[in-house]
Amino acid sequence: MLMFSEEEIDNYIEKHITKEDDILAELNRQTHVRMMHPRMLSGHIQGNILTMLSYMINPKNILEIGTYTGYSAICLAKALQENGKLTTIEINDELKDFAQSFFDKAKLNDKIDFIIGDALDIIPKLNIEFDMVFIDGEKSHYKKYFDLVIEKTRTGGFIIADNTLWGGKVIEKEIKNNDYFTKGIIEFNDYVANCERVEIALFPVRDGITVLRKK
Numbered sequence: 707m708l709m710f711s712e713e714e715i716d717n718y719i720e721k722h723i724t725k726e727d728d729i730l731a732e733l734n735r736q737t738h739v740r741m742m743h744p745r746m747l748s749g750h751i752q753g754n755i756l757t758m759l760s761y762m763i764n765p766k767n768i769l770e771i772g773t774y775t776g777y778s779a780i781c782l783a784k785a786l787q788e789n790g791k792l793t794t795i796e797i798n799d800e801l802k803d804f805a806q807s808f809f810d811k812a813k814l815n816d817k818i819d820f821i822i823g824d825a826l827d828i829i830p831k832l833n834i835e836f837d838m839v840f841i842d843g844e845k846s847h848y849k850k851y852f853d854l855v856i857e858k859t860r861t862g863g864f865i866i867a868d869n870t871l872w873g874g875k876v877i878e879k880e881i882k883n884n885d886y887f888t889k890g891i892i893e894f895n896d897y898v899a900n901c902e903r904v905e906i907a908l909f910p911v912r913d914g915i916t917v918l919r920k921k
């Protein structure tokens with residue numbers, strides 16, 4: 707069995723994938739300097755994977771739940787079709803100016819529809835058929851997000867959910883009663899595994915990335 711530290715292997719990966727562009731690098735830095743919970747940001751390795759998935763899917767319309775400072779939104783929107791749009795929803799209005807300033811810097815403001823509000827209220831009102839959805843909001847709501855977005859995803863479209871291994875906690879034998887995040891992820895994983903409407907792959911990358919294809 708190969709033994710390596712996670713940090714070393716991440717350094718190696720970062721040296722062998724497309725370089726993080728200057729705007730994303732600045733966004734990454736500024737998030738760590740100015741924001742609470744910077745670990746929530748996707749970062750170079752996962753952002754690069756999201757961009758690649760987006761290129762592969764070639765979407766016209768993308769939906770993202772959980773903008774935070776905008777890192778994953780930029781990674782996904784980069785690979786949109788020429789006249790495509792990414793709709794991204796963030797519940798915390800304190801993040802608005804920060805994320806918007808980076809959408810402007812990345813010259814993606816005409817491709818990104820940035821909505822402040824609760825995704826659970828907003829998604830039912832969206833009149834868009836999505837080719838690709840990225841679920842990265844509140845972990846205890848993943849099942850609810852899925853039930854809403856499956857109705858808005860085109861047949862053959864993809865739903866990607868982040869953090870689906872939740873640091874390995876999904877396989878712990880005893881989950882604390884008040885550990886709503888772990889419970890939410892387990893509930894989602896079990897639910898989609900038994901859902902006849904999707905095919906599923908779970909990539910053990912970073913914190914787990916589930917890719918679902920609507921049949």
Ligand SMILES: C[S@@+](CC[C@H](N)C(=O)[O-])C[C@H]1O[C@@H](n2cnc3c(N)ncnc32)[C@H](O)[C@@H]1O
Binds near residue numbers: 771776825
């Ligand atoms: C893990 S962070 C998102 C990180 C971002 N996608 C990235 O990769 O850089 C989760 C974000 O979801 C937001 N959020 C939580 N519940 C939400 C909801 N119901 N609707 C919209 N946003 C929500 C949080 O405020 C937080 O900014």
